[in-house]
Amino acid sequence: MSTITVGISDLNVAKGDDVLVTYALGSCVGICLYDKVNKVAGLSHIMLPNSKSFSGAPQPYKFADTAIIQLVQKMQRMGALPNRLQAKIAGGAQMFAAKGNTSLANIGERNVQAVKEELMRLRIPIIAEDTGKNYGRTLFFSASDGIMRIKSVNRGEFSW
């Protein structure tokens, strides 16, 4: 078994008994996609909802609207069928109360919303979700069974 680390604004795929991991999701969102027949797993760590408000050539893995589709394509090349994919998502926390600055307070929520819209557009159902609240999460996603495991500082570990 090997562990494949997915950094911020990054994505990757895994097969066999490999495990994808992304550390310390705060207001960012981790999107796990899984084809349970061919056992192909994919994980994307997005930072922002939408690439359209950024000029130049924005890094596509950074945004919900450009990263997830690329993850799907990468999984297809590994043998996954797009219409068989299911999603589990985590993150999008509100790390600071930020009273009086709602645009800052809502960054996590906006990310979760954008991820859900994009998954709906791609017709990928969300079968598990651990989002919002006010703490960081490390996410492990195992290719052998499609289990998403969430670890946080003081709240133990949960599997989805």
Next chain:
Amino acid sequence: MNNYENLNEIQLDALREIGNIGSGNAATALSVMLQEPIDIEVPVIRVLEYEQVIESLGGPEQLLVGLMLQLGGDVTGMMMFLLKQEFAHLVLQQLMGVDFPENGELDAMAGSAIQEVGNIMAGSFVNAIGDMTGLTIDISVPDLCVDMTGAILSAPAIYYANISDKIICIEDRIGNQNMKAGTHVLMIPEEDSLEKIMNSLGLV
């Protein structure tokens, strides 16, 4: 100047001087508050990517105390104090005689004590910038978050993604005669505010 990367060497030097004087002031204020001598080493000031900041603090999962302050007045943006556990421990010991809990769960009293320290240090830090530049800078009450470094830093990284994927990072080592602990101060002035600071120093 739409990106901190575009700062030239002279402007970076000015930022270093600001960080230096700001950190010195903050240490003096802390010393008064804790009623004991506080030493500070010459800070290292760099423009870093968020991931480099995270690495320099011990990696994404390292438990850290984060204080976020919003800047207002002539300079808008954000300032963050990132305190390592040892530093938080020193402060809590000195102010309340209690330990920093290993799991990071601060009770209300300890939380407000840390917030107050952040408030005092940030206030004296921005006053130093104010004195150098003639600008008026207000700070909000600090917002506290004790969690994994990567998760704490996601907030400024996302909120200011339209300004820069780099950040002005002031690495301090501060403490008393027995121990020194790292604290990082992150400065995220908004675009026109950074320009204002440079303008007021005659460096554009």
